Amino acid sequence: MSSQSRNLRIDNIKAVLIFLVVFGHLIELHITGDHFLRSVWIFIYSFHMPMFALVSGMLSKASLDDKQSNQLVKNIVIPLFVFEVLYEGIELLLKxxxxxxxxxxxxxxMLWYLMSLLCWRLMLPVFARLQFPxxxxxxxxxxxxxxxxxGYFLSIARTLSFFPFFLLGWKLGPALFDRTKKRVLLISLPVVAVAIIASFLLKSDFDYRWFYGSYSLNRLGMANMTGTLYQIAQYLxxxxxxxACLHLLSRKNWGLATIGQRSIYVFLWHGxxxxxxxxxxxxxxxxxxxxALTSLTALAVSALIVWLAAHPWCEALTQKLLLKPMSWLLIKQLNGNHPTPSKEVKTETTVAPAEP
Structure with a gap:
């Protein structure tokens, strides 16, 4: 299969994952009184952040030359800085x-993901040289x-928590979905079905903070070997x-590749x-x-947010008003020349967060 077709599969996957991020964040504060939405939310959070880290790893290189360094600044550092200021400014204005x-x-x-992604990319060249990274x-x-x-400090806990998935994605590579055999797909269907059923059968006192990756075992009340075994089981x-979900998604062109290609803008603006x-x-x-109407409306609103934020005009305005000026300012200082900012942010991955 051509590289173009392979990228389309990855972009379709990124589009679905970023939609799940938006939908998950939209319903997150209102799931306690709705068993259906709570179960859907648990299913989403059981895999969507690990898989975002995995896809990020698939699209990353284990090198850090001048070109790669500049890309990190343009694609991660600058969006992180610009939107950190923007969101904190909004908080100051509102509260x-x-x-x-x-x-x-x-x-x-949600900007924790950019911080973690930056750390993952910086650590990758080192871990790529280890025998069992x-x-x-x-x-x-x-x-x-x-x-x-x-904990939350500089997103260290989440960086370490999801780093194994990032490394696994790097090891597997984007061609993973090209060489999938039919029997793998046949296994994927029952795996996803069992996961959905299990999400609906979980007791109401299930501690979903485990999904966030930002809580210590002490805060979760399991600072012992049982807690460690629980973490290992959660990784598996x-x-x-x-x-299993990604393999199923990769089998069909969902017509969402353009959204996947601009998923960075959905991530940055959906908050x-x-x-x-x-x-x-x-x-x-x-x-x-x-x-029933709540669920349908939440889905529709989430889809609208994704569509608007992934629209070409949103990309153009974000680049022209925010990212390009900052890119010109910072890149000029870093390498001592006057580069022309790229037309768009070609991220190595898309992003998305997960916490209330």
């Missing part, structure tokens, strides 16, 4: 103070989960469920869309509807 994340010295809400990354994550010094479950919906009361109004 009269900076967000709680600033006090924790952490990236604002994924195993070592899992070991580091398990050890760090006992520490109270990580997320990997199996996630890969603002949700803030507007929350502040105007629209979000709360959605969850006062009949349960």
């Amino acid at each position: 009269g103070s900076l967000s709680v994340y600033s006090g924790l010295f952490a990236p604002y809400w 994924v195993v070592i990354a899992v070991g580091l994550s398990l050890l760090a989960s006992y520490s109270e010094s990580t 479950a997320s990997g199996v469920i996630g890969l 603002l869309a949700l803030i507007v919906l929350q502040e105007t009361g629209v979000l709360n109004a959605i969850f006062t509807l009949d349960k």
